[in-house]
Amino acid sequence: MKHWINQHTQVWRLVLSRIMRNKLSTLMIWSVIGIALSLPAILYVVIDNLNQLAGGVRNEPQISVFMKLDAEAATVQELKQKLQQHPGIAKQQFVSKQAAWQEMQQEQDVASQLEKNPLPDAFFIEPKDHSPDGIARLQHEIEGLPGVEHVLADADWAKRLYALLQLGKKAVWVLSGLLGFALVAIIGNTIRLQIATQREEIEVSKLIGATDGFIRRPFLYAGTLYGLGGSLLALGFVNGILTIFNLSVADLAELYGSSFILVLPGWEISLGVIACAVVLGWLGSYIAVNRSLARLNPN
Amino acid sequence: MIRFDQVNKRYRGSDEILRHVTFEIEAGELVFVTGHSGAGKSTLLKLMAGIERPTSGTVLIGNQNISKLRPRMLPYLRRKFGLVFQDHKLLYDRNCFENVALPLYINGITGQEAAKRIRAALDKVGLLSKEKAIPVTLSGGEQQRLAIARAVVSRPAILIADEPTGNLDEEYATDIMKLFSAFQQVGATVIIATHDAHSIQNIPAKVLHLDHGKLSVS
Secondary structure (H helix, E strand, O other), X not given: OHHHHHHHHHHHHHHHHXXXXXXHHHHHHHHHHHHHHXXXXXXHHHHHHHHHHHHHHHXXXXXXXXXXXXXXXXXXXXXXXXXXXXXXXXXXXXXXXXXXHHHHHHHOHHHHHOXXXXXXXXXXXXXXXXXXXXXXXXXXXXXXXXXXXXXXXXXXXXXXXXXXXXXXXXXXXXXXHHHHHHHHHHHHHHHHHHHHHOHHHHHHHHHOOOOHHHHHHHHHHHHHHHXXXXXXXXHHHHHHHHHHXXXXXXXXXXXXXXXXXXXXXXXXXXXXXXXXXXXXXXXXXXXXXXXXXXXHOOX | OEEEXXXXXXXXXXXXXXXXXXXXXXXXXXXXXXXXXXXXXXXXXXXXXXXOOOOEEEEEEOOEEHHHOOHHHHHHHHOOEEEEOOOOOOOOOOOHHHHHHHHHHHOOOOHHHHHHHHHHHHHHOOOHHHOOOOHHHOOHHHHHXXXXXXXXXXXXXXXXXXXXXXXXXXXXXXXHHHHHHHHHHOOOEEEEEEOOHHHHOOOOOEEEEEEOOXXXXX
């Protein structure tokens, strides 16, 4: 056990001293890895945020029922009862034209310039069946009821947005895959160059009885450290860039009357990025070292 | 300790370098391998140390058949040997102390224990005062002695040296031969290849003489 700890601290010391000796090149590798990782990470965070934004709508499809402007109070009352008893409706909310008018006057300046209430009575319905077909059927049925002017189902744009976000998610995976591959190649190549400069040492070590594990270890640790440093830098990039973005996003969202901002990646995502980079760094150097070791083995 | 039985060795595209080589070396012996250059001395040493495998025949090292040894076990076999290479194979980017430290680190010995043994080895070859020096600043004889220090630091049972006095003047060469005799006297098996039959005339030892791949023992 003491042997084992000794050997590993020895290796860490060696690896750290090599990194300290090559500060600039280490920093460059970290930056390359950091940039490569931050691209898909930023895309992921943006799409995840939009998903959250769209999520509320998607999960509760709403049907808006607008009454004719001249609909009698009795007709409205009758419809209200019908909707309440309808087996396909989970929730329904009635907003009278007066209530809507008042709300509008409070919120928007335009309203005060209008002399007369332009708004109809309205019902907002949440159907029990959330499938697009079920919503369409219900929409059609209500359209035929007396006093109803127009029925609006908002499932369509939600569906389109959802499909678009799915596409975005796929793009994240493809990009992550490609850049992950690039990461293995970058780290593998860096380690290969290091092996080339330490060729003599590896050769001598092998001749005097070093196991492959002994030779591999410092390179694996270095690869892992490249991954770790790169991923930490990537998280810095992602958080920094999103914070700068958010200044503009907040302005834009305000124009749409929303207080939406991009939520920075949580610890799960951050840990995920770090873990991926560490594993890929390890993998890249493992491949590079094994190729060199194979060349040194006796036949 | 080491036994060769009808060993042949050829490299791809070469003639037979060793032909039907059979001999045995006992533990604690001092052995010289002589012959003209190109006679197969280095190849013989490489076979003994498990660096090469025989094309045919059997090489037994401490009852282990090299040809049948799993590659994974090879490093552990090599640790039984202290090797002094013809071209030293010193690491020129680190100082004497660190060069000698390498076999110990490979064996998992570090820290105070390692430092003690490294200094003892350097002392034995007379380089203790140069532990911080980089090998290029050393003379040829000093580099040779550094290589020996590295070979003996992990106290191997068998010490193998390929032309350790090759490019040295006579005075240095005698010093180094004395050093090897000293190791043999404390119980190590010492095997030395040399093309210079003259310098070993007065030393009582087994001599394996190679001539174009054929071995004669005297």
